Amino acid sequence: MSKKQRLHPAAIFFTLLKTIKELVFSIGVIGFLAFKDAGLIYFLIGTSVLILAVVVFSALSWYRYTYRLEEGELRIEYGILIRKKRYISKNRIQSIDLTQNIGHRIFKLVKVNIETAGSGVGTEASLKAVKLEMGEALREELKTVQKPIENDERNEGTNYNLPKQKITTKRLFLAGTTSGSIGILFVIMTFLFSELEQFIPDSYYENTFQTIISFSIIIIAVLILALLLILWLLGIAGTMIKFGKFTITKNNEELFITRGLLEKKQTTIPIRRIQAVGIDESILRQPLGYVTVYAEVAGGTIEKGEDFSTILFPIMKKSEVDGFLNKFLPDYVSNRNDLIGLPENAKTFYIIRSTILLLIALIAMLFFIPQFIWVPTILLLICLYMGLLRYKDAGFRIDHEQLTLRYRVINRKTIILFHKRIQSFEKKQHMIQKNASLATIKTSIVSKFGTGKHYKIKDLAVEDIMELTSWYSYRD
Incomplete structure (x- = not known):
């Protein structure tokens, strides 16, 4: 791989598809205006020229994009008119993630995302389309760790004898039914409708309104329930597509997570980058005794559609958490059922x-x-x-170097972190709290894409905050 390599030619198609997808709304608006003013011919000519320009741009971008491994560095050169070079040292690389959407699977390709400590919001480098074997070779060469995850059918049956846990279809369906995504989908639909309403004739609103008021209350209620049912089913489908075939594997000091039905994503998490482990109990799942386990990982990136926290396991019984942590992150096992709570006042x-x-x-x-x-x-x-x-629900517990915090906004969250991971510790107390001998604490850690993650517990007893302050101030 010391010679210059180009991406697979399918990268031209991926770039073309992405660009057209980003322009489709603008093209639609122009088309509407063209039809409105009987300018169809000009619209077709303009659209053809635009598509041709996008095709040429995609082809030139692919041809001018090269990469190679040399002297412990990944060296990338790109740019059509202005030539740019990016050198990524092997020592700076935090993780290498492999992603396969439907298009990648058709051509047996993979997208390689490379993250460093200073990647920020986007990845440090992204190879849009390389052969699966090349992607695996790049990961092994740059990370120099044993590859524990079966990437395709060729690896089925291989026993790496590593700690591993998969999600069952039953649990995955339960995760979808209790995800609470119906509200998010409703907000998205409302936003899309508000964006499109300017192109809908006023007469359509009037006719629709007259039709609705002609219905009985029972029919309207049935329509609303049907809409909610559709949104609920879409939420289930979205969860199952996103977390389908979810597998977490531990290899030495790294966790490997594979998930996704349509887009297969493989994520590498160095354990040393984990700043805290959280246990999330939603309003829907808590009565059923189910939780989600996640981690706050320093550095990394936020890609489109990704969560701010890294899901370690989408759903499991609360009683199974300690066994899961013992298998993958034994240092984060804590006595979460014996916390110091808030005073009565x-x-x-x-x-x-x-x-x-x-x-x-x-x-x-x-x-x-x-x-x-x-x-x-x-x-x-x-x-x-x-x-x-x-x-x-609010409370805390100190166990030597380990701190456990619990709080609730809507979901109940339990956070387990260590003294060395806390970047700042802050105490706040307004006048009313002072009279009641209460105060608020806020701890901060480094989270995804380098920003801070904050945990706040309000109205703790002053003596408890003094204990926390002494614990945080202590240095070996």
Whole structure:
């Protein structure tokens, strides 16, 4: 690989497809205006010229893009008019991820994403399309670790005898049904509709409105339930596609995660980069006893569609967490069921913060539109319950160099981290808290793409915060 290599010619197609996808909305708007003013011929000519230019650009970009391994560096040269060179030292590389979408699988290719400590929001380097064997060889050459993950059918049956755990179809379906993604999909649909409504004639709104009001309440309720059911099914499908065939494997000091049905993604996580391990219990999953285990990893990147935290396992029984951590991250096993909670007088603060806005809305509606007073009343009761949950769940525990924090916004989160990973420790106390002998703490660690991740627990007892402060200030 010391000679200059080019990407697979399929990279031309991938670049072309991506560019057209980014331009399709603009082309659609231009097309609408062209049809509106009877300028179809000009629209077709302009579209043809644009597509031709994109094809030429994609081909030239592929031809001018070369890479090679030389003297412990990955050397990349690219650029059509302005030639650019990027040298990535082997010692700077944090992880190498291999991704296969449907197009890659057809041509038996792989996309290689290379991350360094200073990658920022994007990857340090991305080889869009190389042969699968070349991608594996690059990973082995740059990382010099044993490859534990079976990448295709050729490796089936190979026993690497490494700690490994896969998700079952039953658990994957349960993860989809309890993902809570229905709300996210509803917001996305609302946004898309708001963007497209300017192109929809006003008469369409009038006809639709007249049709809806002609329906009975029962039919309207059925339509709403059908829409929610469709969104729920889409959420299940999205989760199963994203986390299908999820497998985590440990090899020496690295974790390897493979997931995805349509787009197969392989992620490498050096254990030394893990800053904290979290256990997430959503409102839907907590009563069923299921959790999600994730990690905060220093450095890395945020790619389109990726989470800010790295999922170590999408869903498992709460009782299975310690066994999972013992297998993959034994240092992060903690006594999470014996935390120091909040004092009794902190309950009032949590209730007030959770209900004050709804209480004001309730009073306002009582004067102006009392017939709808039931709406803020129901929301007030929900927020009151959430405030009590936040008070009940908050707490901490110190075990030598290990710190366990628990808090809740909507989901209950338990964070396990170590003294050496904490970048800053902050105590805040306003006047009312001071009179009640309470205060707030905030700890910060380095998270994905180099930014800080913050964990805050409000209204701890002052004596408990003094214990935390002494623990953090202590140095061996």
